[in-house]
Amino acid sequence: MLTPLLTALATALSLLIVDLVVPGVNIANFPAAMIAALVIGLINGSVKPVLSALSLPLNFLSFGAFSLVVNGLCFWLAAVLVPGFAVRGIIGFLLGPVILTFANTFINNYFVEKNLLTSSGEKTQGELPSR
Numbered sequence: 096m097l098t099p100l101l102t103a104l105a106t107a108l109s110l111l112i113v114d115l116v117v118p119g120v121n122i123a124n125f126p127a128a129m130i131a132a133l134v135i136g137l138i139n140g141s142v143k144p145v146l147s148a149l150s151l152p153l154n155f156l157s158f159g160a161f162s163l164v165v166n167g168l169c170f171w172l173a174a175v176l177v178p179g180f181a182v183r184g185i186i187g188f189l190l191g192p193v194i195l196t197f198a199n200t201f202i203n204n205y206f207v208e209k210n211l212l213t214s215s216g217e218k219t220q221g222e223l224p225s226r
Contacts, residue, residue: 101212102203106132109198110180117194119187127179134173135195143169166192 107128114122122128146165147154154161167188174182182188206212 098212101206103129103132103136105202105206106135106195106199108202109195110135112198113191113194117187117191119182119184120191121181121183123179127177131173131177131180134177135170138169138173142172163189163193170195 107125110122110128110131111125113120114128122131143165146168147162150161150165154165170192171182171188174180182191203212
């Protein structure tokens with residue numbers, strides 16, 4: 096139950112890091128970051144698979160580099176939908192999602208290490224072994 100909330104919190108914190116590091120990405124405040132985190136999750140779960148499937152030939156021809164453009168489009172779409180979150184320029188468009196991924200991975204790993212989240216293959220303390 097707490098896992099989706101902590102995942103959204105990790106993404107919101109990662110967005111604040113992106114705001115500090117990447118020129119062209121601006122987040123007004125923490126509530127805007129939290130809403131943007133939820134919208135990014137929804138876009139990555141619904142729009143991104145469709146875009147990835149449609150762009151598969153371009154991705155194949157570019158040896159996977161076109162996936163940066165797909166990630167940038169999803170990141171930009173979230174910025175369009177969320178007030179207080181803006182992406183401007185090619186650096187924010189391409190580098191923002193990359194830094195977001197690194198920061199989010201780091202924060203999620205921290206949460207797993209502190210036993211706030213469990214990674215997909217680990218068991219929690221109260222869980223019985225499977226047969």
